[in-house]
Amino acid sequence: MPDRIDQSIEITRRRFLAGSAMAGFAAFLAACGTQGQGSQAPSTGPETPGPTTTVAATEGPTATGGGTLNFANWIGYIDVSDDNKTHPTLDKFTKETGIAVNYQEAVDDNETFFTSDLQGPLGANLSTGWDIVVVTDWMVARLVRLGWLETINTANTPNFPTNLLEQYHGRSFDPDTNLAAPWQSGMTGIGFDKKKTGDLSSLNVFWDTKYKGKMTYLTEMRDTVGLAAIKLGVEPNTITQAQFDQSIAEIKKAVDAKIVRQLQGNSYVDSMASGDVIVAMAWSGDVLTLLVPDQTENQDFQWALPTEGGMLWTDNQVIPKGAEHKGQAEIWINFYYAPENAAAVEAFVNYVCPIKGAREILASDPDIANNPLIFPTDDMVARLHQFKALDATEEQAWSSAFASVAGF
Template sequence: MKKFFVFALLSMMIVFLAACGNDDKDADNAGGEKELSDELIVFNWSEYIPQEVIEGFEEEYGVDVVYSTYNSNHEMLTKVQSGTVAYDLVFPSDYYVKQMVENDLLQEINFDNIPNYENIANAWRNMPFDPDNKFSVPFMYGYDGIAYNKEFIKEAPTSWEDLWNPDYAGKVLLLEESKEVSNMVQQLLGNDMNNPTEEQLEEGFEKVKELIPNVLAFDSTASDRLVSGETWIAHAYSGAAATAWLENPNIDFVLPEEGGIVWLDAMVIPKTAKNKYTAEVFINYLLRPEVSKQLSEFIPYGNPNEKAVEILDENIKNSPGINFPEEVIKRAEWNLPLDADRTQLMNRLFQESKVE
């Protein structure tokens, strides 16, 4: 019995030592040493992080950031689901975070590795799409509203209906994601944008078809066209308007009387990520006040990092689309995904409306 006990004890010790020595390069075990990976694969919206911020992380940590971009949440989700590339960090919008959690596509984040999370203002924590704050870290927030060039449009737009003004033929830009276009037109028609009936979806995209003669393009990055005057008025993100305003002071942004949409883009780690710890270190780096300040200077969306906002230049703080009266902000709605059947119908109707 003694021999058996000693043998069993030795066997258990060997297994224990082997387990301790079997940490991955990107280990994040409670008792194990955390080690950065050689590379980090990041998938983000276009025009969202300046190159100098990426280079600063690479130089400080010795990690090669493989950085690619997308133009819509749908594109991002399709590529994450395909598994062709094991992205370590992606930046979905709020309702897509919820969808990715429900589809078991995300890992829980270890906030012990992100001490700079304390810089996030309380107003942007425990959001409806991640109420227990397990899967996401706020990155930037903003609005869907109306951007316009005051050189060509002398009176500020007040309603989504202004996009249909026949004087703007060929000068209107629309966002290129079906749900965002649907939100806009459902608000205009007075329907619940997050719970439209199939008949209301059809009615909405018939209304979009009426707008097509005015539409120059469907584009989520309206800045260049607004600056050049190629576009006079756009269904656009507030950050795109603010970016254009930095180059052309004639650009302004309003939330329509129907409400507009408020949104938050977040940082999440897919289940397929191979470099989770390194992704958390990168998130922590982006939340440094001086780094987050660079993000706002590059593209002035609303920044949930209150320590970064404190050191922002006043000019950036006052750019279009950031400061609205409280009563205007309260009218803005959060976007929620539709069920699978209505999403399929919405996507089909959207594509059909674009070819009218």
């Protein structure tokens, strides 16, 4: 599909909208005002993820180069050049394929992104303006349930799923492995300030009154409930309603005893940096990528997978229904699944790499190839759990129960 709008015009609007929970609605209004040039129906500029009235054919033509890719990802989730200005992997992609990438750190948390960017347009059969969106497993499952994803035409992607590690094939929400291409996996465990706490390895620390008021839990229900379940000896992958209730009660104990200072999303990183929080339920890559660069003398941030076990989750690249540049999205997925490209991202983000061959490429740097956060040891893999897939009713009831224990 040819690129129709000069992208420079649109940048400011996109920036302006980014991060706002009302972005979906605002973008809808904005899109009403931007008529495409010439004959085409109201068009979505490359920088405006506003809905359009046209839903592209599912069997979109394979782009051979050129065009744009609108890419929504999480913060700190791709390699950055030394001057913090560009993303080398994206530059390489553009150079090789001629496809410009509009890369935005637009996903702050799954639910908020769903509400602001996906639900409005997709619910009305419009395109979201995004071509690649990175969301967590359970959100992929919801999007599949709603029929809001494009199928990745694997004939166009020789590297995917060929280079995808075996354990990611045929997941319950994606039996044919053609809806979601894993971006990174991560683990949820204990983040701590070693200077103040010493070495930590047990989940019991999250109920330890010694750290009262100096500890945060995560706002992601599956992480916090998952860890509580593991602490109780419950397998999160098969957790029943009764076991869920027990886990919630366990969390409530710590909240009521005011051991838990706050429940936070990614901002727990800032609280650890300022010293307000010394123990946190934390995501594996964050502690290294976001905290260590600022590490000062009296700080010693560590991340540990609890001996009892931790949570494993995967963030996936998906193509929302009606994406205007589906062909370009497939070219990107194919590019990312080339081990040398995945390796370049991996070396920066410190999360678990789902792509075959990346480790061999990174072997030249033993620090990375032997980094258990990127390539977990077999012993760690055995201790990782995934959260059960929930149906719509369960999902709402459980997140509601979790919200009430979290104080709202």
